[in-house]
Amino acid sequence: MKPTLPLLALALTAATLTAQTPAKPAVAVHHAAAPTHTDLGGCAKPPALSPKIPALPVGTPCARSLFVFTTSPSIKLDYVSPLVTPEVRESLGLSPNTFSLDYSEVKVGAGPLAEPKKYYTVQYTGYLLDGTQFDTSVGKPEPFTFQVGAHRVIPGWDLGTQGMHIGGKRRLYIPWQLGYGERGNPQGNIPPKAELVFDIELVSQSDNPPAPPTPPTPPPAPRGATTTPPPAKPTPTTTPPATPPAATTTPK
Secondary structure (H helix, E strand, C coil): CCCCHHHHHHHHHHHHHHHHCCCCCCCCCCCCCCCCCECCCCEECCCCCCCCCCCCCCCCCCCEEEEEEEECCCCCCCCCCCCCCHHHHHHCCCCCEEEEEEEEEEECCCCCECCCCCEEEEEEEEEECCCCEEEECCCCCCCEEEECCCCCCCHHHHHHCCCCECCCEEEEEECHHHCCCCCCEHHHCECCCCCEEEEEEEEEEECCCCCCCCCCCCCCCCCCCCCCCCCCCCCCCCCCCCCCCCCCCCCC
16 A cells, blocks of 8 residues: 555655754763873883983883872762862862882892892982982991881882892882872971982892891000009098096095
């Protein structure tokens, strides 16, 4: 049975309306951008350093990442008015934050692989990005020893020595999140949110902490000197008082 003309007209009209109805706009989905500071698994981009910091030896491989972290807030920010300044929006702390612990392998040690929970003895020098040297063990009587993983040093040290061999040298690029944090360390002249650079040499490892230093030996007496004991104090003597003469009684 052929459709009548009115039915065909209605069908054509519906098709035309359907073709002319605008499609609903797609909801934009914003994906977090991949970190740009490092090509994961490849070369990292360390922070710009002051020329006051010694240059690495020629031939040192490119910097790489040991760890890359992304912190995500538990609260999601769905909308911010254009009236809100970027400073206020950033102060909310509701944006994901990506940071990494990077390193340059200056020298691969010829000794055994560093093991967890050991006591590491290291020589080190620490710098701020502006070239300020804020600490060093070089030139001190003893190198520095710490137990790795015991949280007695900044997290960047506990993590940054992973994979080193005894005798190895590294330059660590430590973000403030793995250093001294938002407040810094005023006693150590480290400002808030300071990125740190450490040159570290892993000297040795041990199961036990180092023995306390031996107290200094007193200097020997010069030749020909004789030690005379001090004279003994005289023993006090007690003299009994004189006996008074006997009383005499003359009879009257």
